[in-house]
Amino acid sequence: MYARRNLPSLSGLLALEAVARLGTATAAAAELNLTAGAISRALKEVEATLGQTLLLRDRQRLRLTPAGSEYVSQARHALDTLGGAAERLRSSAGGALSLAILPAFGMHWLAPRLPLFRAMHPEVALSLSTRLRPFDLSAEGFDAAIHYGRADWPAAGHLRLMQEQVLPVCAPGFLPTPPRAPADILSHALLMIESRTGDWGRWFAAQGIAGQRPAGMMFDQFATMQQAAIHGLGIALLPTFLIADDLTAGRLIAAWGSPTPSNGAYWLVWAKDRPMRPPLQAFHDWIAGMVGPEGRVTD
Template sequence: MYSRRNFPSLSGLLALEAVARLGTASAAAAELNLTAGAISRALQEAEATLGQTLLVRDRQRLRLTPAARDYVLQVRRALDGLTGAAHRLRSGAGDVLTLAILPAFGMHWLAPRLPAFRAIHPEIPLNLATRLRPFDLAAEGVDAAIHYGRADWPNAEHLLLMQEEVLPVCAPAFLRAPLARAEDILTRPLLMIESRTGDWGRWLAAQGLPGQRPQAMMFDQFATMQQGAIHGLGIALLPSFLVAEDLAVGRLVPAWGKPVPSNGAYWLVWPKDVAPRPQLLAFRDWIAGLLPAA
């Protein structure tokens, strides 16, 4: 049970979060469309309710007391959760499962499997939104996201979906035959994703050639780099799941060697401090059932 006697007002929580982030009552007042006096009164009421000093003046700025630092983090998460809930309510999406996906993984790994989920759970509407970098799940009203890298998304639970493997590939006409040695890669035009500029260096190190930082043509997404390789622009280091069909039909061929593990993996992530909705639990259990037994 909540007790209003021990719970600051929403105006007090909003004022505290804004001042903690912006540093002054005047800046918080401008953001919240209030007067500086109203901000000060809201902060005083919050301190009186909690029985704690939350802010101290440091020259021209207001600074959180040690006791208030963790509290403000919890307040921010709670406000983010309310924002996300309001967004879903306004959009009529209370029953919708919203997933943020990475374009290449979503198209080539997840999308072919989703009809099976829809067949099992036709009652769950599903929205997919493309995101390339981590973001605040609760603030954007997203139930879960696909994450590439390590298990390091802040304040999130992680489920390992797949360790990525990469393979250097090119158009059949680009090479008459696969290269004789891994180091011969360095004599050919290379293609690279701008968000993963260390991939070629790591691949070369796995072939016994450490310390290499080759130059390459840059692309912002795998899809465009994949097409660049198909049309003969150079050798691309691409995830094996992404090029499986191109290899099978001969649009691409291996330039050298076999797939090797990359520096990251694909994860399903969801907020740690928010109870998962039934729709997310159903999706998480379904996707976990697709994975190889540990």
């Protein structure tokens, strides 16, 4: 354990982080609701405690030294951890549940079912935020997250919600003639998600055409790619839960075949290193009941 006398004060760390980010004591003072003099005193206290010069004045701005840059990077992580702990403490005082979701899954699968959860658990104040990639649950203060892929989120429990099925779709009339074989799709414009560029290759492999890594127009979210397909920009490989209404309404049609299992599933994940609070337990049990036999817990 580090000796506490070697640790700068929290106010000093907040001042240092703000100055490093904003560049001036005046801007940091405005953000922290302090005076510029108070910021300057806090910075001197941090440097005196650490015995290092962390900031240099460059004209009207303050610039980190190499040692200061390295220290601020580590200090930010510690401040994020403290902020996450404070958020969890506030949440545990009531019935709050903070959940990170994937935008497409959250909008088209989870959101239509949430009224049932609210009806069963009106005491839970649910907060939803979008995250596209795995992150540190403890550091960011989320109780749980929806994850796509495998049961490989570090230090997390996993409940499988749904195996994803995908289908290549396009706008009616986009294909001049129906494809005679899956390989015919390669001659048309393909649309793909930048975080899952291997999906088309896996789909072709499932059709018996191995070794394909086709290029295509990139999108960062399914919703944008879905609209691009509807407006005739190409053929998109999309999850079936996302396009059910478009297929029914005729806005999209299958470019080939029937739905194919993708490489991943959707999971509810939660940190295993802390007890599951009542709001999370309620949500976990409810969604496990929603997915029924398909759900599977992995520790």
